[in-house]
Amino acid sequence: MTTMRNDDLLPKVEKSSPIKENVQRKYDKLLRHHFLYGSKISDNTPKNPFQVLPTFETGKSIDSQYPIVYDPESLNIQSLKSVILKMINKIFNKEEKATLIQALHPVFEQFHKRIISQNMAWDCKSQITELISGLRDKVDLIKNQDNFDKNCNQLYLQLSNYSKYIIGFSSHTLFQFINLKLIQRKQRNIEFLEMLNEHISGLAELLLLHDKRRDTTDKQMDFASNLISFDQISEIELPAVSSGLSDSRLNRLKKCLNLLQKAKERCLKDSTTIFISEELNKEYSIEKKFCNAVIEVDSEEVCKKARQAYKIEISKFVKIIKALRIAKLEINQQYNDNYHDIYFEKFDLPYLGEEDSQYFRTLIILEKSQNLVTKPNDLLALLSDDAIVKVLSINNVREISAFENKQRSEAFQDIVSMALFQRNTNIYQGGTEDAQWLNEAFTKGLEASKPVLWNIITCDPESNYTNRDFSTVKTAVDSRFFPRFIYQVTSTQSFGERFNLEHNLQPSASLPSYQKDIISLSGITRKEYKLTMADFFAMNEKNLQMLEILPSGYTNAELLVLDEYLLPKIDDVSKKIPFIWLIDERQILKRACVPMSWISRCRTSLDFWEFLLELSGMSHHNLTLEIEKLKSAWDAQKKVEMETLNQELKLRFEIRRRDDLEYGIKRILNALVDGRYAIPNKTNHIESIPEIKVDRSNPAEQGNSEIETEEIKSEPVLESINPEAWVESNECTSCNDCIDALPTVFKYNSNKQAFVHNPKGGPYSKIVAAAEKCPAACIHPGLPQDSKERGLEKLRKRAEKFN
Numbered sequence: 001m002t003t004m005r006n007d008d009l010l011p012k013v014e015k016s017s018p019i020k021e022n023v024q025r026k027y028d029k030l031l032r033h034h035f036l037y038g039s040k041i042s043d044n045t046p047k048n049p050f051q052v053l054p055t056f057e058t059g060k061s062i063d064s065q066y067p068i069v070y071d072p073e074s075l076n077i078q079s080l081k082s083v084i085l086k087m088i089n090k091i092f093n094k095e096e097k098a099t100l101i102q103a104l105h106p107v108f109e110q111f112h113k114r115i116i117s118q119n120m121a122w123d124c125k126s127q128i129t130e131l132i133s134g135l136r137d138k139v140d141l142i143k144n145q146d147n148f149d150k151n152c153n154q155l156y157l158q159l160s161n162y163s164k165y166i167i168g169f170s171s172h173t174l175f176q177f178i179n180l181k182l183i184q185r186k187q188r189n190i191e192f193l194e195m196l197n198e199h200i201s202g203l204a205e206l207l208l209l210h211d212k213r214r215d216t217t218d219k220q221m222d223f224a225s226n227l228i229s230f231d232q233i234s235e236i237e238l239p240a241v242s243s244g245l246s247d248s249r250l251n252r253l254k255k256c257l258n259l260l261q262k263a264k265e266r267c268l269k270d271s272t273t274i275f276i277s278e279e280l281n282k283e284y285s286i287e288k289k290f291c292n293a294v295i296e297v298d299s300e301e302v303c304k305k306a307r308q309a310y311k312i313e314i315s316k317f318v319k320i321i322k323a324l325r326i327a328k329l330e331i332n333q334q335y336n337d338n339y340h341d342i343y344f345e346k347f348d349l350p351y352l353g354e355e356d357s358q359y360f361r362t363l364i365i366l367e368k369s370q371n372l373v374t375k376p377n378d379l380l381a382l383l384s385d386d387a388i389v390k391v392l393s394i395n396n397v398r399e400i401s402a403f404e405n406k407q408r409s410e411a412f413q414d415i416v417s418m419a420l421f422q423r424n425t426n427i428y429q430g431g432t433e434d435a436q437w438l439n440e441a442f443t444k445g446l447e448a449s450k451p452v453l454w455n456i457i458t459c460d461p462e463s464n465y466t467n468r469d470f471s472t473v474k475t476a477v478d479s480r481f482f483p484r485f486i487y488q489v490t491s492t493q494s495f496g497e498r499f500n501l502e503h504n505l506q507p508s509a510s511l512p513s514y515q516k517d518i519i520s521l522s523g524i525t526r527k528e529y530k531l532t533m534a535d536f537f538a539m540n541e542k543n544l545q546m547l548e549i550l551p552s553g554y555t556n557a558e559l560l561v562l563d564e565y566l567l568p569k570i571d572d573v574s575k576k577i578p579f580i581w582l583i584d585e586r587q588i589l590k591r592a593c594v595p596m597s598w599i600s601r602c603r604t605s606l607d608f609w610e611f612l613l614e615l616s617g618m619s620h621h622n623l624t625l626e627i628e629k630l631k632s633a634w635d636a637q638k639k640v641e642m643e644t645l646n647q648e649l650k651l652r653f654e655i656r657r658r659d660d661l662e663y664g665i666k667r668i669l670n671a672l673v674d675g676r677y678a679i680p681n682k683t684n685h686i687e688s689i690p691e692i693k694v695d696r697s698n699p700a701e702q703g704n705s706e707i708e709t710e711e712i713k714s715e716p717v718l719e720s721i722n723p724e725a726w727v728e729s730n731e732c733t734s735c736n737d738c739i740d741a742l743p744t745v746f747k748y749n750s751n752k753q754a755f756v757h758n759p760k761g762g763p764y765s766k767i768v769a770a771a772e773k774c775p776a777a778c779i780h781p782g783l784p785q786d787s788k789e790r791g792l793e794k795l796r797k798r799a800e801k802f803n
């Protein structure tokens with residue numbers, strides 16, 4: 001159970017003072033020597049309770065599902081603690097519940113220890129009794145003691161129903177699971193027995209009818225001198241089924257019946273044979289722990305023995321299936337000598353279907369992976385024969401983490417590689433720490449009609465089963481040293497669907513990362529770390545002694561955290577010295593330098609993981625290259641397109657800019673030519689400048705010009721500074737009216753369009769009248785030039801609408 005977090009229990013960064021320069025230089029040299037040759041510098045040999053950072057959980061129980069409860073009906077598992085909590089919530093009242101839940105954790109821990117120490121006894125009733133009395137002892141001051149006792153009895157009764165299905169976390173977990181699954185497989189045996197019984201009855205009936213027919217025929221012969229009664233005729237008609245039984249058919253039926261009866265007797269006795277090596281049996285004490293199975297312990301090669309047994313068993317099984325098929329045809333009167341005789345003459349192993357194979361006797365080989373790898377011939381022969389055998393390859397976490405013995409440590413990779421390249425073998429690799437995964441692997445594996453390899457890492461049988469055992473197995477799996485995966489062969493799947501790496505931590509990453517709260521000098525900070533194979537190696541005390549713990553104040557630019565050394569972000573790491581994080585007994589963070597010899601092992605593990613990623617299709621180097629190539633080509637094409645577009649836009653912009661400039665100049669010139677703007681000493685003699693026609697076909701431009709025109713027209717300042725009469729020459733229709741009326745004021749320009757050449761050349765009244773008469777309304781009278789002229793007020797008003 002997770003307790004409240006106490007910040008004092010977090011890993012801490014140690015305060016340190018710098019090391020003297022000469023000491024530092026000396027240490028630099030020694031450290032490189034340690035990295036290259038593994039020579040220890042100081043006697044700072046790390047010992048437990050040194051912990052690797054990923055599993056550092058001071059003050060907590062590691063989050064584990066164990067003990068678990070197996071449900072034989074749904075085939076599911078669930079945590080026993082959650083089952084008990086549900087029961088407590090249902091049975092007890094509020095006051096009792098609160099005290100019980102508080103008391104549960106230590107009692108439950110004790111219960112777990114007790115069930116794993118009983119060395120695989122299958123019934124936990126006595127431990128459940130202890131659990132209940134432990135809870136009773138922890139709870140006092142309950143108001144209604146009688147009621148509490150009654151409820152405790154109810155809890156006991158309910159829990160007792162699970163007593164044969166509780167599994168704790170130990171080296172026996174694995175075998176308990178198989179045993180429960182084999183009990184479960186009894187159902188298949190029952191189905192097969194029913195099938196055998198059904199066919200045996202059918203055949204027996206046929207033979208009985210034949211016997212009756214024979215008796216009746218004998219009696220008929222005796223009737224030669226007597227009359228035959230009606231009843232007797234009916235009786236003769238009845239056994240028509242067997243009336244034509246030839247001697248060969250009779251023999252066939254009898255042979256089938258005999259075979260099926262023997263198969264039934266065998267089936268009633270047992271349905272499983274387990275082959276165990278003497279070494280494994282001794283180590284895990286498993287011989288007597290399987291119920292409902294024949295155990296074959298052998299000092300020699302178990303695979304050899306299993307192979308011999310398989311040959312005998314499969315030959316018997318083929319005969320039984322053949323007998324069943326003949327019996328079925330005979331019972332349904334469908335046996336046709338002409339083609340069934342030939343078919344059954346040739347009937348052999350390839351004629352068996354998947355539905356037949358599921359009734360084949362369960363043959364299980366239990367052996368250590370290193371022993372399987374040492375003499376692989378018989379195992380490989382079994383696999384290449386498509387033998388329906390199940391191989392449980394066991395890996396003791398203590399042994400495979402032993403750094404000195406590379407061969408033993410990496411045997412599990414060899415066994416999986418061998419099986420993988422057979423391509424017909426269902427492979428389930430993982431650890432016992434994940435009960436859900438283990439349940440799935442055993443359920444599917446036992447049902448498979450092809451060879452099966454369970455390659456499982458489990459805790460050391462000599463261990464005391466502490467949380468550290470759980471963490472070690474978990475770290476082996478999570479660090480990619482012993483990755484979890486499934487390779488499942490079924491006829492309906494395409495090859496790509498066979499692999500499953502999804503049960504791993506962050507399966508698409510080369511190394512998984514995790515976050516930890518650390519007490520640094522500036523307070524609590526959350527940091528991200530990567531889990532490496534070296535973290536797993538460091539959990540073995542012997543390996544731990546190969547590491548060099550760096551002094552707190554030591555700094556060196558060449559130091560590099562191991563995950564970055566293995567998966568470099570920089571070009572050259574050859575001069576770097578890799579380290580991992582450890583935590584000492586005072587919860588101080590320490591850097592531990594790993595020797596070069598560890599690097600190649602880490603790389604081998606990482607390589608195996610990458611190999612699985614490639615095979616499973618989760619990573620695909622060639623595909624990635626192809627995608628990158630296509631992406632580069634696409635990028636290059638888009639770059640060219642962008643450049644072309646850019647050039648085109650620049651060109652269009654330039655054209656537009658030039659047009660706009662030209663247009664602006666024309667407008668200014670027009671305005672100047674028309675005299676619209678008040679220009680000091682304006683001469684109105686700019687006739688030489690030709691009128692510039694503006695192309696207004698572009699609506700946008702037209703719109704803009706309209707706006708601009710609008711702005712100009714509404715500008716009161718222009719009105720006020722242009723007091724003299726003027727003509728919008730470009731609007732003039734050359735009607736001569738103004739010229740005729742006031743030739744002293746108006747004149748034509750070179751385009752024969754009127755302009756004011758002398759605003760004071762005539763009376764204001766005539767100018768206003770010309771403006772009123774102008775058909776183009778392009779004469780603007782301005783203001784009176786002679787203030788003494790009569791009727792100016794009225795004239796101004798008349799002129800207003802033209803100004």
Ligand code: SF4
Binds near residue numbers: 727
């Ligand atoms: S009256 Fe108007 S249109 Fe006719 S010539 Fe004079 S300015 Fe031009």
